[in-house]
Amino acid sequence: MEQAVSSFLGQSGQLEKVRFKNGTEIKRRAGFVMSEMVPNIQLVENLGCEKEQSGTLKTDDFGRTSIKDLYIAGDASYVNPSQLIFAAADGSRTAAAVNMDLTKEDF
Numbered sequence: 128m129e130q131a132v133s134s135f136l137g138q139s140g141q142l143e144k145v146r147f148k149n150g151t152e153i154k155r156r157a158g159f160v161m162s163e164m165v166p167n168i169q170l171v172e173n174l175g176c177e178k179e180q181s182g183t184l185k186t187d188d189f190g191r192t193s194i195k196d197l198y199i200a201g202d203a204s205y206v207n208p209s210q211l212i213f214a215a216a217d218g219s220r221t222a223a224a225v226n227m228d229l230t231k232e233d234f
């Protein structure tokens with residue numbers, strides 16, 4: 128079935144029916160909702176950071192962006208998988224790269 132949903136109907140937080148834009152309804156007690164993930168990258172985008180076709184920010188394998196000394200980790204730099212554990216790991220890897228780059232810097 129490929130009809131646009133207009134509303135979910137039910138009582139006391141329990142789904143009973145799904146109503147479609149064409150007026151038809153079906154009885155349902157549960158369902159799955161697939162949301163579209165859109166990274167919130169406006170701040171960095173405004174700085175002129177290069178983007179991937181997917182809409183995320185372009186980085187190398189260590190979170191370095193197209194702008195020198197600007198690093199990105201987490202959902203802003205990849206589409207999937209969008210999960211806390213990956214964002215945390217990516218943050219750790221990027222932090223290591225920041226540390227490495229600072230160590231190599233000739234101040």
Ligand SMILES: Cc1cc2nc3c(=O)[nH]c(=O)nc-3n(C[C@H](O)[C@H](O)[C@H](O)COP(=O)(O)OP(=O)(O)OC[C@H]3O[C@@H](n4cnc5c(N)ncnc54)[C@H](O)[C@@H]3O)c2cc1C
Nearest residue numbers: 162167168169170200201202203208209210211212214215
């Ligand atoms: C509805 C939903 C359900 C999810 N469920 C799960 C789940 O069950 N398990 C799981 O592992 N993952 C889940 N995720 C994914 C998980 O939340 C993300 O992968 C994770 O939070 C990414 O971490 P992050 O640090 O990259 O980004 P975020 O957690 O989004 O952190 C980015 C931060 O930057 C801030 N920010 C953005 N722009 C600006 C700005 N201009 N100035 C100042 N601050 C700014 C935001 O307010 C935010 O606090 C879910 C995501 C969503 C949307």
